[in-house]
Amino acid sequence: MHGDLRGDDGAPALDMLPVLHVGTRSALCLADEEAPKVLAPAASAERLGATPHLLCNLPLVLRRLGLARAIAFDLLELFAFVRPAQFTVPTAAGLLQALDLGDRSGETERIPSLLRAAAQR
Numbered sequence: 683m684h685g686d687l688r689g690d691d692g693a694p695a696l697d698m699l700p701v702l703h704v705g706t707r708s709a710l711c712l713a714d715e716e717a718p719k720v721l722a723p724a725a726s727a728e729r730l731g732a733t734p735h736l737l738c739n740l741p742l743v744l745r746r747l748g749l750a751r752a753i754a755f756d757l758l759e760l761f762a763f764v765r766p767a768q769f770t771v772p773t774a775a776g777l778l779q780a781l782d783l784g785d786r787s788g789e790t791e792r793i794p795s796l797l798r799a800a801a802q803r
Contacts, residue, residue: 696801699755701794702726702735703774704743711735712794723747730754736801738774757800 700713709726710718721729727747729735737743740756758772761780770780774793781800 696736696755697798699734699736699801700729701797702730702737702743702754703790703793703797704737704746705790706746710791710794712798718791718794736797738777738797739772742772755801757797760801 700711703710703718704723704726707723709721709723711721711726711729712718723746727749730743730747730749730752734753734755736755736757738757740752740754740759743754744750744752757777758770761768761770761777765780768780770776774797777800778793778796783796783800
């Protein structure tokens with residue numbers, strides 16, 4: 683893991699990780715505090731291969747990007763571990779709704795920043 687993605691205690695700091703939200707034709711990446719950037723699938727795959735990212739539904743992301751594996755922190759897995767009895771639709775919008783961050787289906791450009799907020803819950 684990259685040293686700049688660790689907290690003071692040396693553990694990965696979720697709020698420091700870049701966030702990747704992959705759609706069917708493009709992806710949004712939020713790194714640092716800048717605005718999300720639209721990326722092509724090839725650029726998304728390259729980023730995911732180089733740096734661990736925070737994302738939602740790793741198997742779907744891998745399939746969409748044509749990757750066999752990646753180092754990433756899947757918020758759906760974290761949700762299932764922390765709240766094993768609570769159902770959520772396995773999408774970013776479903777996860778955000780389950781965490782009471784509202785229905786954001788029409789606000790695609792905000793999903794990366796909302797996923798970062800979800801990691802804090």
